[in-house]
Amino acid sequence: MDNNTQNATVPKTKKPKKQSRFREVWKRYKRSPLAIAGLFIISCIILLALSAPFIAPSVDGMPGYNLQDWGNVRQFPSSEHIFGTDHLGRDVFSRIAHGAGISLRVGIVVITIGITFGITLGSIAGFYGGYIDNVFMRIIDIFLAIPNILLAIAIVAALEPGLTPVMIAVGIGAIPIYARTVRAQVLTYREQEFVEAARAAGASDFRIIVRHILPNCMAPVIVEASMGMAGAILAAAGLSFIGLGIEPPLPEWGAMLSEGRIWMLAGYWHLTVFPGLMIALIIFALNMIGDGLRDALDPKLRSGFSKRHFERLKVQAAQKIQEQSQATTVTKEGVA
């Protein structure tokens, strides 16, 4: 085994090697081309959102997504308007660029609400169990019993239409999933010996939960979050589509889809196709990232075994053997 006993006296020149967990996960993540594609698409969308103020800057106080041009309504895609213009003569591409930021913001805020409350509730319920667990989980069950979109509609209707109520509504709907995921994870980890060991080292309950149990539970939560972000964006788009989402001039993709749908039968396909395509793209990308993360974070694959890599090595080894045998036959012939 270890010859460290002798090495302990050897002078140390090397600094402790920092082998980060992140790098390890990345190594496994990048094996999946689809996951990389997802990451690429999301990067493009983030870039689009960041560059929206430059693509379509505001003119005379009028925001870039609402520059109306009544002389050029419902134009098909051309070199001037690559995605065409809508029924008020606004450039669809500009609106989509501005909408990217809204969609991303919705996704991030919803996930933050869901994760914060979900982790808190789930970890307390899972760790203490018994009475607390029962009370918390029955509340969560009540939320789960109502379909997510219905719950969101009810909350938005109770508040008022707008971006913030939509985010709150969808965020509340997202809490139960995280609470359940975290609770299940905490239940498996709280019985582990390292928790007992932490307790034996004098750690408090809070410390045990935050430092010892939760980091172990994060893998499924991260996966759930990237998938859940897609769901949240879709839900927000859906709410906007039925008119409960954002206020009209704001270029939310769902709202754009809704506005464009009356023109669809009249042949103006670009008003619905582009926002729809964007929604599909971002959801596809987030799901692919979620899939990739799930595989990368799976502890069972921790050994870092890649079938493709293994096959490649096998082929290389076979080639080497062949070359060597050829080389030996050559030398033999040479000797002969």
Add this chain to the structure above:
Amino acid sequence: MDEKATNLLDVKELSIQFFLEEGTVHAVNNLSFSLKPGETIGIVGETGAGKTTTALGIMRLVQSPPGMIVSGSIEFEGQNLLDISEPEMRKVRGNKISMIFQDPMTSLNPVIPVIDQIAEVIMLHNEGTAKDAILKAEQMLEKVGIRIERAREYPHQFSGGMRQRVVIAIALACNPALLIADEPTSALDVTIQAQVLELMKDLKVEFNTSMIMITHDLGIVADICDKVAIMYAGNVVELADKYQLFRNPQHPYTIGLFNSIPDIKKDEETLKPIKGLMPDPTNLPSGCPFHPRCESAMPRCFEIVPQMVEVSQGHYVKCLRCTEGSAQNNKNEGGA
């Protein structure tokens, strides 16, 4: 037991019970022993004899509910551990009393680099910056013979023996007065066992730590302990100096334990196991708990619960037959 003042640990009449729906489990019954600074006591017994429960009881980590310390006292450095509050107890755990768990594979947190796990216990019990703690942790790693380059690696990158070294480093990081080792080598293979035991012995001398070594391996007892307590069904049935016990075992159970070790010189065909099984702890037999399996049981053993009796200097036995015989011996000696 007259030098109470010098005893580091004084466990008196400790009883731990688990209240389950199926009945009350009498895990530990009226257990008493004491330990001087620097001394090592071995607690030996079969699976289910209550060894681990005793250890957890001393740490006050018996899971409650369903477990409970029903009576007795645990005096540590002149203070009854059962009287102090939970926050005070947390300051004792890991600092004054620390524990090594059986399985090094599960007693380390898989997502925290080992150096941080050692530093954590230092941070918990000492004032000072994280940097100081890391420095101290590096020293500890070196002491247990792990190269400093590996400090930032995760537990899954270590072998079993090295993980147990890390666990030992964590346990000794705060220089505890008492170390409880719960079968520290059972999960390791024999060569690594020897290394780890050697390391523990060295560090015990270096830090002048008292130790409670829980094991079922009499070889380890012979190697590392000063005195031995043999446990059976939650009772200490024999407590003696190591040499006295190995030379002159008194209790039929202890004799049975020695007989079940194969002797290479005698060339035996079959081992001599103790017949029967450990009694059900929810339903302990009347009288002496060992009488159903005892070959030399007398009718009185069925009725009378034997008391701990000192058969010779520092050698205590809980057996009616032994105490009768030795009482006579003592009289004879006294007469002579």
